[in-house]
Amino acid sequence: MITGHLLSIDDLTRESAMGILSTAKELAIITEGPNKKLPTLRGKTVVNLFFEDSTRTRISFETAAKRLSADVINFSAKGSSVSKGESLKDTAQTLQAMGADAVVIRHSSSGAAKRLADTQWIQAAVINAGDGTHEHPTQALLDAYTIKQHLKQDSADLSGVKVLIVGDILHSRVARSNVLLLTKLGATVTLVAPPTLFPVGVENWPVKISYNLDEEISKCDVVMMLRIQLERMSDSFFPTAQEYSKRYGLNSSRLARLSKDAIVMHPGPMNRGLEISAESADDLKSVIIDQVKNGVAVRMAVLYELLGGAAFGEAKS
């Protein structure tokens, strides 16, 4: 069980992370039945507080909360008082006054979720749904779940799995959370990017660093492609989209060099033709749709554990 908040993968032990994954698995089995809904969080209010647009993450959390019978409020910064300059503190206090039990926060500022949890602004459980260029812990959990589902179904963890994460490591909260979680679960991680897209200080991470995708592509069990944002080009992180795609994109020739059982992942949304070709995204090796599906189960597990729903057996009945 986890208690309090989920702000960073650092909050989790190996055991608590595995616990979430197994809770998610049980919840997934239940919700595959004809009645997808559980009464577990009836009477609880979950607020999706999104200061950045992210339709897919918001919908995933919303679906997860609704399947557990929680009331869901979507608070989007766009068009709300936040765009008129209301502070995070005032927004948090407003949600507190309205009786939120959990706040799922997406914010462009690294550490915003941690601030919500550390200050006295709000008492609710805080779930980090992506803070700036820091972390996105539920994405890492759903990625670990998906890797386990495809490659390590019967193992205790992800020991021995070789994961390649390719792309904009510098700005990626997905990469940070995945490095922490996958290594915690026994996987070995190699990061591939042009040197401009690694943070200074990455040498202290428990990973291998490479600038060359072609040298690594055939050695991995999992290749996770990160979304590349085109505005990085104007900041001279790389010369052109074509050059990036050519050197760091997952195209059909690289796809062909993957080992037989390897899987292709992407946190979405994809730039087809840029970091991932259409044929790679749609290939049998691609588990991208599974990631989306598993996201709901994993987020259900997180909400379930944090909000301390009814005992699990009870929920099943």
Next chain:
Amino acid sequence: MIISNAKLIDGRLVNIKIQSGVIHKIEEVQKSQKISDYDAKGKLVIPGLVDLHTHLREPGREDSETVLTGSMAAVAGGFTAISAMANTNPVADTAGVVEQVFRLGKAAGLVDVNPIGAVTKGLHGEQLAELGAMADSIARVRIFSDDGKCVSDPLIMRRALEYVKTFNGIIAQHAQEPRLTVNAQMNEGSVSARIGLPGWPAIAEEAIIARDILLAEHVKSRLHICHLTTAGGVELVRWAKKRGIQITAEVTPHHLLLTDDLVENYDPIYKVNPPLRTEKDVMALREGLAEGVIDIVATDHAPHPAEDKDCEWQAAAFGMVGLETALSVLVKTMIETKMISWNDLIDRMSIAPARIAGYSTQGQLIAEKNHANFTIIDTDRSWIVNRDKLQSQSKNTPFNGYELPAVVTDVFHNGVQVLKDGAVVSRGNLAND
């Protein structure tokens, strides 16, 4: 006025007689003690501290600090002279604004308030401010700085260095290469990589220091480096001094004690520009200060209202208040570690800054005929910093709850007691000697 039982740094116990703002007589204490006006009870007396880097926020942001509240904070910290940075609103880039600040300082009457003039109009870095007019004004400005912003254009920097030679001025550079620090939030290194905040690399500071050293050498003018924070910067200044280039440098108390791992909880109380660096940098700064490569300590006292720190990291303002903790932090980091003596501390916090700025009545030893600007410290006591008890109008100290050594108990400014037993003497009660 006679102050009895004051201990000099050489250990002698003396009575100090002040007359007309000047130390008239110093006599060793005899056994049969005469009655005095104020008994220092054996506490240490040192020259009044001099700060060359203070943000007072007036005019423009009187909600964070005024010249009066800043003066009160200065007195509480043992300072007898401060230097008001130019980044007010309006910017101190004309004789009118610096004279206004100067007059407000006189009206507050607690410490010398010496305005610093902007180098460029509006701090925009494009066109020189009225340097000569500010120098000739009643404020007699000699230090010019765009602090908060770097004079990044090399040609403007060159011209400024040249121009101020007429009146023996000095350019105090906030060394920050702007293109290397776009949206920068904290020191670039392992911590920023892990917690995902945009990095402010050490080289962005060092690149400007290196360039300006060469410019100062070329035009033979005086350069002062504000708030040095990196080991590499210390190396560069050491090199420049060996070459005989006219360069001086300052370090803040917070950069002598705090490191970037404090940022991990994203508490904006640790958000400051230049940012907190690594342990290695802190040690290099301490060594640089001990060696004299770094000439002075300056507070970079930067008051901000609560709402500018009670928010998420990126939305928060850069800066920390520092006047009231500076001396204690120096005792903790430099004296208790035996890196410097009290003699050195007095040099770095009073004598050297007064000399650099040309504050002729400040930075004088406790000796007959010298101006009576001095501070009495209880070195046997420590105190626990309580931000709510600060004199500064803003409470953004990173040291809240810290136990720090040495308590400033009394301050005499031009012979008038402005701090008595730890309490600021309010203006109406200021007595003449």
